[in-house]
Amino acid sequence: MTNPGELSGERASSGESATEGDGAPSKPELSQPAVGRLSLYYRELQRLLESEIGSVNSKSLGKMVNVSPAVVRRDLSSLGTIGRRGVGYDVQTLIDRIGAVLGSGVQWKVVLIGVGSLGDALLRYRGFERLGFQVTAAFDSDPKRIGETIAGVPILDVAELDQVLQQHRPELAIVAVPAEHAVGIAAKLVQGSVSGILNFAPTTLKLPPQVAVVNVDLASELQRLAFRVQMPK
Amino acid sequence: MTNPGELSGERASSGESATEGDGAPSKPELSQPAVGRLSLYYRELQRLLESEIGSVNSKSLGKMVNVSPAVVRRDLSSLGTIGRRGVGYDVQTLIDRIGAVLGSGVQWKVVLIGVGSLGDALLRYRGFERLGFQVTAAFDSDPKRIGETIAGVPILDVAELDQVLQQHRPELAIVAVPAEHAVGIAAKLVQGSVSGILNFAPTTLKLPPQVAVVNVDLASELQRLAFRVQMPK
Numbered sequence: 001m002t003n004p005g006e007l008s009g010e011r012a013s014s015g016e017s018a019t020e021g022d023g024a025p026s027k028p029e030l031s032q033p034a035v036g037r038l039s040l041y042y043r044e045l046q047r048l049l050e051s052e053i054g055s056v057n058s059k060s061l062g063k064m065v066n067v068s069p070a071v072v073r074r075d076l077s078s079l080g081t082i083g084r085r086g087v088g089y090d091v092q093t094l095i096d097r098i099g100a101v102l103g104s105g106v107q108w109k110v111v112l113i114g115v116g117s118l119g120d121a122l123l124r125y126r127g128f129e130r131l132g133f134q135v136t137a138a139f140d141s142d143p144k145r146i147g148e149t150i151a152g153v154p155i156l157d158v159a160e161l162d163q164v165l166q167q168h169r170p171e172l173a174i175v176a177v178p179a180e181h182a183v184g185i186a187a188k189l190v191q192g193s194v195s196g197i198l199n200f201a202p203t204t205l206k207l208p209p210q211v212a213v214v215n216v217d218l219a220s221e222l223q224r225l226a227f228r229v230q231m232p233k
Numbered sequence: 234m235t236n237p238g239e240l241s242g243e244r245a246s247s248g249e250s251a252t253e254g255d256g257a258p259s260k261p262e263l264s265q266p267a268v269g270r271l272s273l274y275y276r277e278l279q280r281l282l283e284s285e286i287g288s289v290n291s292k293s294l295g296k297m298v299n300v301s302p303a304v305v306r307r308d309l310s311s312l313g314t315i316g317r318r319g320v321g322y323d324v325q326t327l328i329d330r331i332g333a334v335l336g337s338g339v340q341w342k343v344v345l346i347g348v349g350s351l352g353d354a355l356l357r358y359r360g361f362e363r364l365g366f367q368v369t370a371a372f373d374s375d376p377k378r379i380g381e382t383i384a385g386v387p388i389l390d391v392a393e394l395d396q397v398l399q400q401h402r403p404e405l406a407i408v409a410v411p412a413e414h415a416v417g418i419a420a421k422l423v424q425g426s427v428s429g430i431l432n433f434a435p436t437t438l439k440l441p442p443q444v445a446v447v448n449v450d451l452a453s454e455l456q457r458l459a460f461r462v463q464m465p466k
Contacts, residue, residue, distance in 0.1 A: 035460055039453040043435065065437055103459035110455070117357045121350035127435055127452030133459075172458060196462040198455055202276065202360055204298050212461035214454050219360030220272040221447050222343070222431055225405060226336035226366075227268055228445035229429040 030078065035102070037075055040065040042098045046130070048091050057088030099132075108133045109170040111194075113185050114177035115140040115148075115155050118200055122174060123150040133172070137164055161185075165192025172196045179203040263311065268335070270308055273298040275331045279363070281324050290321035332365075341366045342403040344427075346418050347410035348373040348381075348388050351433055355407060356383040366405070370397055394418075398425025405429045412436040 030038070044064040048056055058069040058076070076082075076089065079097045083089040110133050112119055123138055139158040140146060148155045156164065165188070173194045177185055182201035189197060189211075196212040199205055207213055263271070277297040281289055291302035291309070309315075309322065312330045316322040343366050345352055356371055372391040373379060381388045389397065398421070406427045410418055415434035422430060422444075429445040432438055440446055 030460075032457075035457055036453070039450075039456050040437070042456075043450075043453070044437075066439065101460070102456050103463050106463075108459055117350075117354040121354040122451070124350045125451055127450075128455060131452050131456055133452075133455055171462060172455070174455075196458045198458050204273065204277075206299065212458055214458040214461070216449065216451070216454055217272075217276075217360075218355070218358055218449070219364050219366075220269070220276070221449055222361060222366055222405070222407075223272050223275075223335050223364055224265075224268055225429045225431050225445055225447040226341055227263075227334070228447070229404065230336045230339075 030101070034075055034078070037065065037067060037071070038079075038098050038102055041072070041075070042095065042102060042131075045091050045095050045098070049095060054091055055088045056091055056094075058083060061089070103132070106132060108172050109168065110135045110172045110174060111161075111164070111168075111170045112138040112153070112174040112176065113140075113158065113161065113189075114175065114181075114201075115142075115145050115150070116176065116178075119174075119176035120150060122176060122200075123153050135174075136168060136170060139164075158185075161188055162192060165189070165194065170194060172198065174198045174200070175205075176200045263334070267308055267311070270298065270300060270304070271312075271331050271335055274305070274308070275328065275335060275364075278324050278328050278331070282328060287324055288321045289324055289327075291316060294322070336365070339365060341405050342401065343368045343405045343407060344394075344397070344401075344403045345371040345386070345407040345409065346373075346391065346394065346422075347408065347414075347434075348375075348378050348383070349409065349411075352407075352409035353383060355409060355433075356386050368407075369401060369403060372397075391418075394421055395425060398422070398427065403427060405431065407431045407433070408438075409433045 041061060044061065045056070058072040062069045062072045073083070076094065079101060081089065081094060081097050110128070112122060112135055115123065115138050119138065119140070123135065128135060135153050138150065138153050138155045139161050140155055141158045145155050146157045171194065173189045173196075175182055175185055175189075175197055179202050182199065182203045182205060186197060186199075186205045186207060190207060194211065196214070197205065197207070199213055199215045200218070202217055202219065204215070205213055274294060277294065278289070291305040295302045295305045306316070309327065312334060314322065314327060314330050343361070345355060345368055348356065348371050352371065352373070356368065361368065368386050371383065371386050371388045372394050373388055374391045378388050379390045404427065406422045406429075408415055408418055408422075408430055412435050415432065415436045415438060419430060419432075419438045419440060423440060427444065429447075430438065430440070432446055432448045433451070435450055435452065437448070438446055
């Protein structure tokens with residue numbers, strides 16, 4: 001689906017380039033929908049691996065994410081990964097290849113700013129770590145929250161943000177502050193040479209081209225759903 | 234941005250069609266990016282109205298959401314709304330037109346299932362109501378949470394879900410349960426004739442074509458961000 005945030009200054013960054021891993025071809029050109037699908041395959045493949053299933057064919061993988069086997073084969077062949085007739089794809093190889101392309105082969109240091117109820121939920125969310133994202137610190141301005149630890153992540157005073165950015169050089173930041181604080185926080189993050197921002201604040205961040213941003217606007221998602229529901233067939 | 238969930242059975246529903254409102258042309262065909270942009274304009278226009286700003290031109294509106302004035306004009310002309318040279322667009326008219334198209338002209342009844350930390354955050358999120366979404370009830374299976382009220386919304390026993398769906402006929406549902414419960418909950422929602430599901434569970438829901446779904450996968454969003462950050466220019 002196309003998030004409205006799409007338009008808000010999203011840019012590829014020329015920042016640190018990740019290690020490519022296991023002989024995959026150099027970073028392929030991928031459309032945003034293709035990246036989305038790879039991310040979905042990745043999730044399902046990890047489940048297969050957990051269930052000790054070692055191989056999968058394009059038909060089964062397609063069923064898991066509701067796309068046709070042909071689309072699966074095209075997506076995977078763009079990674080230089082070819083299934084064998086009657087055997088399918090090796091699950092571990094696919095995970096490694098997709099992970100290398102999506103950047104999950106590397107560990108990313110992430111900071112979170114704004115520990116309101118959403119920030120709190122994001123800190124407790126277990127999906128990030130599994131994909132190689134380590135939230136190293138959270139920041140808030142509320143004295144009642146500063147000093148707390150949520151899911152192993154310490155909540156620091158947002159006044160220390162500049163200093164922590166300088167010392168620890170996190171690559172990514174999650175912004176979950178109220179709209180009126182988002183622009184100021186983003187400016188600090190840019191100055192602290194963060195390369196990418198996942199923005200939950202309902203406001204459009206204007207960032208220099210070397211900083212990537214993905215916006216998640218929860219109300220807009222519900223609005224898009226409503227639009228679909230009432231759209232005549 | 235393209236959410237990986239895009240592929241997961243999203244369909245236009247032929248469910249209740251909303252009132253069209255104030256003489257806007259019948260529902261235009263809109264691309265998903267255009268819907269996303271309308272949703273962003275809508276947000277910024279509401280801010281302008283709150284600041285008692287009565288008119289806006291395509292250049293200013295474009296700046297607010299980082300698109301060119303030409304794109305703004307094209308999007309708005311598809312709604313049959315034309316700005317006047319030197320004056321611009323009337324803010325209230327735009328809000329009414331966009332609202333009618335996006336379905337914010339109507340009130341939507343919404344239920345939320347799964348009051349973990351994310352569900353809790355969603356209940357406290359103030360962005361929904363402003364757009365015409367009223368969360369009427371939340372459901373959980375945890376006896377410690379049942380009976381609580383969060384942000385005015387009562388938390389009911391999920392065992393009562395079928396009955397509440399039958400009595401109150403909510404159009405939309407927000408699913409924030411763990412992955413392993415999502416499919417079962419979705420089946421109940423479909424049976425209870427919910428028309429659209431906003432799914433936060435990290436799993437792909439397979440739904441009949443008359444039910445629309447928008448998937449929000451937080452880990453995938455972070456993964457997409459990482460992909461952008463490491464992508465060479």
